[in-house]
Amino acid sequence: MAKNKLKTGAQMVVDVLVDEGVDILWGLTGGAILPVFDALYQNSDRIKLVDTRHEQGAIHMAEGYAKATGKVGVCVVTSGPGATNIVTGLTDAYMDSVPLVAITGQVPSHLIGTDAFQEADVVGITRSCTKHNFLVKNIQELPQIMRDAFFIARSGRPGPVLVDLPKDIAAASAEVAIPKHASIPLSKFVPTPDFNEIAKMAELIKGAKKPLIYAGGGVINANASEALYKFARKTNIPVTLTLMGLGAYPAGDRQFIDMLGMHGSYRANMALTYCDLLIAIGSRFDDRVTGKLSEFSPHSKKIHIDVDPTSIGKNVKVEAHTLGDMNTILAALTKQSVSKEYEGWYDELDAWQKKHPLAYQQNPGGKVLPQFAVDEIYRLTKGDAIITTEVGQHQMWAAQFYKFNKARRWITSGGLGTMGFGFPAAIGASFAFPDATVIDIAGDGSFQMTMQELAVMKEHDLNVKVVVLNNKFLGMVKQWQDLFFDKRYASTSIPVQPDFVKLADCYGIKGYRAETPRETTQVLAEAFKIKGPAIVEIVVDEEEHVYPMVPAGAANKDMVLSKEEDRAQAMAAMKLKLKGGRK
Amino acid sequence: MRHTISVMVKNQAGVLSRVSNLFSARGYNIDSLVVGVTDDPKISRITIVVRGDERIIDQVEKQLNKLIDVIKVVDLTHDDFISRDLALIKVKAEAHTRSQVMEIVQCFDGKIVDVALKSFIIEVTGKESKINAMVELLKNYGVLEMVRTGEVAISRGKKVHEEEGPKVKMRAGKAGQANL
Numbered sequence: 001m002a003k004n005k006l007k008t009g010a011q012m013v014v015d016v017l018v019d020e021g022v023d024i025l026w027g028l029t030g031g032a033i034l035p036v037f038d039a040l041y042q043n044s045d046r047i048k049l050v051d052t053r054h055e056q057g058a059i060h061m062a063e064g065y066a067k068a069t070g071k072v073g074v075c076v077v078t079s080g081p082g083a084t085n086i087v088t089g090l091t092d093a094y095m096d097s098v099p100l101v102a103i104t105g106q107v108p109s110h111l112i113g114t115d116a117f118q119e120a121d122v123v124g125i126t127r128s129c130t131k132h133n134f135l136v137k138n139i140q141e142l143p144q145i146m147r148d149a150f151f152i153a154r155s156g157r158p159g160p161v162l163v164d165l166p167k168d169i170a171a172a173s174a175e176v177a178i179p180k181h182a183s184i185p186l187s188k189f190v191p192t193p194d195f196n197e198i199a200k201m202a203e204l205i206k207g208a209k210k211p212l213i214y215a216g217g218g219v220i221n222a223n224a225s226e227a228l229y230k231f232a233r234k235t236n237i238p239v240t241l242t243l244m245g246l247g248a249y250p251a252g253d254r255q256f257i258d259m260l261g262m263h264g265s266y267r268a269n270m271a272l273t274y275c276d277l278l279i280a281i282g283s284r285f286d287d288r289v290t291g292k293l294s295e296f297s298p299h300s301k302k303i304h305i306d307v308d309p310t311s312i313g314k315n316v317k318v319e320a321h322t323l324g325d326m327n328t329i330l331a332a333l334t335k336q337s338v339s340k341e342y343e344g345w346y347d348e349l350d351a352w353q354k355k356h357p358l359a360y361q362q363n364p365g366g367k368v369l370p371q372f373a374v375d376e377i378y379r380l381t382k383g384d385a386i387i388t389t390e391v392g393q394h395q396m397w398a399a400q401f402y403k404f405n406k407a408r409r410w411i412t413s414g415g416l417g418t419m420g421f422g423f424p425a426a427i428g429a430s431f432a433f434p435d436a437t438v439i440d441i442a443g444d445g446s447f448q449m450t451m452q453e454l455a456v457m458k459e460h461d462l463n464v465k466v467v468v469l470n471n472k473f474l475g476m477v478k479q480w481q482d483l484f485f486d487k488r489y490a491s492t493s494i495p496v497q498p499d500f501v502k503l504a505d506c507y508g509i510k511g512y513r514a515e516t517p518r519e520t521t522q523v524l525a526e527a528f529k530i531k532g533p534a535i536v537e538i539v540v541d542e543e544e545h546v547y548p549m550v551p552a553g554a555a556n557k558d559m560v561l562s563k564e565e566d567r568a569q570a571m572a573a574m575k576l577k578l579k580g581g582r583k
Numbered sequence: 584m585r586h587t588i589s590v591m592v593k594n595q596a597g598v599l600s601r602v603s604n605l606f607s608a609r610g611y612n613i614d615s616l617v618v619g620v621t622d623d624p625k626i627s628r629i630t631i632v633v634r635g636d637e638r639i640i641d642q643v644e645k646q647l648n649k650l651i652d653v654i655k656v657v658d659l660t661h662d663d664f665i666s667r668d669l670a671l672i673k674v675k676a677e678a679h680t681r682s683q684v685m686e687i688v689q690c691f692d693g694k695i696v697d698v699a700l701k702s703f704i705i706e707v708t709g710k711e712s713k714i715n716a717m718v719e720l721l722k723n724y725g726v727l728e729m730v731r732t733g734e735v736a737i738s739r740g741k742k743v744h745e746e747e748g749p750k751v752k753m754r755a756g757k758a759g760q761a762n763l
Contacts, residue, residue: 127601128608132651135597152651184651310645313638 009139009170010039013103015178016146017047022074024048024065024431026058030078031118033105035170037076050431050460053452055082057424059089060450063098064428067411068386070223072153073428076103080118083164084125088418090160091129095415096244097221099158101149106135108168122164131159139169143178151182156189157308158221190307193324195332200320201279201303202336208277208301210345211237214260214289217244217414218282218306222326225249225407228281231334236342238349240268242283244414247404257349258358261289262550263396266356267349269548269556272297274348280304282326285315286415295555305329356548356561358400367541368520370394370469374401376524377439377467385437386429388412390422390446393475396546398441420449423466427453430462437463437528444470444497454507457533465527466535468500471542479545483566500537510534585614586640587666587736590629590647591654594620598652602629605646611639615733626654630735659736666736669708671696672718675725676703684724691717702727 007015013036017025027049029037040049052058055077062073077086083104093100107116123135132152134145142165149161205211219228225248232239232255239249240260249256258265260272272278278300283289290296293315304312304321312321322329360371374397377385387402388411389395395412404410411429413421426440440447447468457464474492481489504511512523512534520538527534545566548559560566592598599618606613614632621628633643640658647656659666676684676698684703688695693707705721707714711734718726 123597124600127597127604137596188651308649310642310649312645313641 005175006173007176008035008039008173009136009142009165010035012139012143012176012178013146013165013170014039014043014047016143016150017074018043019178020072020147020150022047022072024050025074025076026050026052026061026065026428027076028052028055028058028078028082030080030082030105032079032107032167033076033082033103033165033170034078035167036103036105036165040076049076050456052424053455054450055085056088056420057427057450057453057456059086059100059102060092060418060421060424061428061431061453061456062100062102063089063093063096063421064388064411064425065432066093066098066100066428067096067425068408068429068432070099070221070408072099072101072150074101074103078105078118079107079122079167080120082118083122084120087126087129088416090126090162092413092416092418092421093160094129094131096413097158097217098160099153100160101153102130102160102162104162104164105170106164106166109137109166110168112166122162126162129160130162133162133164135164136166136169139172139174140176142169143176144183147179148182148184151184152189155186157218157306157311190325191309191323193329193332194322197320197322198329198332199336201305201322201333202338204277204301204303204320205235205237205279205337210271210275210342210348211235211277211279212271212275212300213237213239213279213281214242214272214283215239215245215248215281216242216283217248218284218308219245219248219326220282220407222282222307223407224282224326224330227327227330227334229253231330231337234334234339235337236339237279238271238342238346240264240271242286242289242414243399243412245283246399246410247407248282250405251403252405257353259399260556261286262291262552263400263546263548264550265353265358265400266548266559266561267352269550269559270352271349273299273555273557275300278302280306280318281330282306284308284311287315290315291550291554291556291558295557297556305333362517364517366517368514368517368538370397370471370538370540370544371401372517373467373469373520373524373538373540374398374441376521377441378402380521380524380528381437381439385409385439386411386426386433388422388426388429388438388440390440390442390449391417391419391476392443392446393471393479393544393546394441394443394446394469396476397469400546402441419443419446421446423447423450424453426464426466427456427460427462430464431460434463437465440464440466442466442468443475444468444472445474445494448497451503454503454509454533454535458507458509462533463531464533467524468535468537469540470497470500470537471540471544472497473542475542475544476546478542479549482545483551483560500535504535512536513539515539584636584640584660585632585634586643586658586660587664587734588631588633588640588643588647589657589659589736589738590631591621591656592627592629592650593652593654594625594627595652598627599629601650601652602631602647605650606631606633606643609642609646611635611643617733617735619735630733632734657738659738662738663740664736664738666710666734667708668711668714668734669706669732670714670718671730672705672707672721672726673702673728674705674721675701675727677701680724684721687717687720693717
């Protein structure tokens with residue numbers, strides 16, 4: 001009998017996945033995606049499929065995996081509600097440049113457009129939250145589309161790509177060779193560096209007295225931490241990182257001056273304001289960094305190095321810029337740049353640090369401060385854990401007080417600010433590094449958004465610890481209400497909550513609870529000692545605010561540094577109001 | 584400022600939607616958008632007239648370039664280019680005004696393509712400003728209906744997407760090249 005080379009569409013999908021080096025993916029099945037899950041079932045020796053409880057869980061797990069490894073994360077879900085449930089994750093990945101391929105089932109081709117059961121216009125819905133998306137029209141083009149999807153997801157500025165696959169095409173058989181290469185040139189994504197501009201940058205560095213490196217997640221995406229380190233160490237220029245960039249430069253290094261931006265350190269934001277040369281590397285002048293644009297870093301000339309042309313000149317005008325592979329650019333720039341002492345500049349930075357360091361005052365007999373809890377997590381894990389977070393106050397405290405010396409240890413939702421991201425992301429990261437301790441530093445509000453994935457954590461016995469800093473509030477919004485809405489806590493108080501210890505127990509997971517600083521240290525130590533899943537609830541002071549804080553729309557130098565200062569400002573505002581009288 | 588941007592795209596379903604979606608999602612204002620196939624049936628050409636300052640136009644170009652289905656973006660505004668708009672105008676033409684309307688049509692190099700008892704349909708092509716001027720005049724007689732194509736444009740001499748080819752050397756994408 002002649003050798004039968006016929007393959008189903010679903011089998012082609014699996015073959016490309018394997019060829020792309022995918023050994024794990026996350027998903028939730030359903031009618032339209034059934035053929036693909038069937039093929040995955042038959043290929044379970046080649047690819048591990050993790051079944052999640054909700055599609056949002058699946059895509060955030062794929063994101064967590066991608067952020068921890070730098071590889072493309074993959075999730076596969078069904079049509080209609082399955083696909084719409086991943087829209088948040090796609091948008092999150094798009095904002096934070098996470099390489100992702102999402103495969104969605106679609107109703108059979110002949111039913112498309114008829115409002116069939118579980119039909120949704122998925123390519124239409126996801127057009128503005130994916131780097132690119134495909135609706136597969138026939139089985140002949142399927143392997144090339146799959147190949148292109150991976151290539152697009154990982155090339156240049158990474159991002160999510162969606163492949164919408166009608167059920168009939170997944171089930172059909174054909175004889176189609178799997179192409180070796182993508183059909184798109186790499187130059188579409190990675191421009192060639194402009195070496196004249198790099199020379200110009202070296203000149204600007206030569207003339208600078210107070211230079212500052214402001215690096216972001218682009219450095220991590222380009223795997224250029226090493227190159228950044230060499231550049232900074234050779235030139236002796238101080239380094240600040242964005243929220244997404246944490247870990248791109250070792251926090252323990254003497255040139256590191258902490259995170260900048262809305263909740264960045266006083267030192268970093270003052271440095272940003274008073275530097276005379278700002279070197280942006282893989283960062284995008286986001287509004288949480290620039291504050292009031294017209295007063296952003298007013299004394300500096302600016303240099304921008306990135307891979308995405310649209311990032312250049314979008315918000316801030318720069319004197320010199322180049323696009324392309326960051327390792328190449330940084331290596332060239334390092335070679336041409338001078339080394340200087342910048343003594344006076346470092347003195348200034350030290351003085352700012354001395355004046356307002358990132359600090360907190362934990363009263364041993366008082367309520368647990370969330371900063372203390374994060375600090376203890378840092379101390380007990382010796383900075384070696386992979387940290388994920390949800391979104392809110394706890395996220396900022398984690399960013400401020402957990403020190404990252406390596407890239408890809410910090411996994412957070414920056415651009416979109418997706419509550420519920422951290423827990424599934426921790427699960428995804430744990431699958432990538434099963435021996436590592438992965439900690440989701442969570443708030444009580446966020447954790448309750450995706451905690452159904454506890455089942456996945458239990459099923460796979462993952463070494464994931466969920467540390468819930470419980471203040472029974474949506475704390476960051478409460479903080480804004482404290483500051484700008486006269487303490488009217490509209491919809492931010494969430495007094496009714498599960499007993500997290502019992503919740504853990506009912507999933508067969510270890511649960512801990514701490515209400516004092518002493519207990520905090522104890523239970524964290526205990527939870528980290530044993531390998532395996534755990535939930536640690538720490539009851540924290542609900543009155544604590546994240547400082548420093550650059551109020552939205554204010555200039556970076558006008559940070560609010562403490563509650564006392566807040567009160568003083570509020571009083572001043574009140575007086576002004578009284579003077580004005582009634583109108 | 585008003586810019587005329589020519590975009591070469593793959594002639595595929597959904598491309599127009601991607602382009603128009605980009606404009607609405609990012610809040611750019613389009614004056615007109617025209618799409619049609621080129622001499623190569625696999626490629627379509629979209630002519631977009633957009634208003635904005637330098638920063639916005641720069642972003643428009645870059646964002647368009649990022650779309651996978653976009654082959655080439657050229658801002659014609661800086662070039663020597665020809666642009667044309669076509670209008671079909673149904674205008675009142677009663678016995679006592681007919682000759683006057685016909686005179687206007689002649690002045691503007693238009694054509695009367697349909698004659699009814701009380702109206703004409705006029706076809707006219709030209710720069711946007713010329714058509715605007717004609718319409719202004721015809722309003723005095725009563726414009727019943729009008730349809731315009733929006734601006735199409737082409738640069739003089741060279742073929743934009745060949746001679747101005749990409750600066751970077753094209754390299755076929757390989758599977759397994761991570762994180763570039």
